[in-house]
Amino acid sequence: MKTIGLIGGMSWESSAQYYALINRAVRDRLGAPHSAKIVMHSLNFGEIARLQHDGDWDALADILIDSAESLEAAGAECIVLCTNTMHKLADEIEEASALPFIHIADVAADAITQQGMTKVALLGTVFTMEEGFYRERLTEYHGLDVIIPEEGDRAEIHRVIYEELVAGQIIEGSRDAYREIIERLAEQGAQGIILGCTEIALLISQNDSQVPLFDTTEIHAAAAVDFALS
Structure with a gap:
């Protein structure tokens, strides 16, 4: 080993x-x-x-x-x-x-492509969602179409991560907000959702989404x- x-x-x-x-x-x-x-x-x-x-x-x-x-x-x-x-x-x-x-992005992409998906949404910190280092690796190396939430939703995702999840706080209202964001992304054609922050899975699980979640952790x-x- x-x-x-x-x-x-x-x-x-x-x-x-x-x-x-x-x-x-x-x-x-x-x-x-x-x-x-x-x-x-x-x-x-x-x-x-x-x-x-x-x-x-x-x-x-x-x-x-x-x-x-x-x-x-x-x-x-x-x-x-x-x-x-x-x-x-x-x-x-x-x-x-x-x-x-x-x-982490390579192994996440492998899991997505193994399920035959081509279009996914990315949740994470604003750094991960808005900068190119993560999304471009998924698109250029693995051929995925990656969408991100709208600006207000990105701010809320980031806030919950830094103000709540890293402090071990699990708040039901934040879970509801994430569920609503995921629903909007699915309506935009996302076949799956990348939980692109290692804390997000502390808050939501597959039961919170109508499309597959990819827990990067x-x-x-x-x-x-x-x-x-x-």
């Missing part, structure tokens, strides 16, 4: 899900009492979120590169960045580290297990 390296803490609420999902999957595939070999470097999301909103992506790149180097020194054999938004800096990490990097964790057991 290979050792999985996790860059976590963004937020720890979703990183805890990664840890649980990976270990459960290894146990299911190998049988009890097997568990995964994992090294995690968990960051302070307060610092990360401040730098994100300040637009200081150079400082963020330095932090993530240092984290990847720490994982490699600790014996990790791959890098799993436990956040969608910070994949904005995936190229910088890959350039700085010799370890295989499991890109679950998909990414499964890809890490595939690597570890390959």
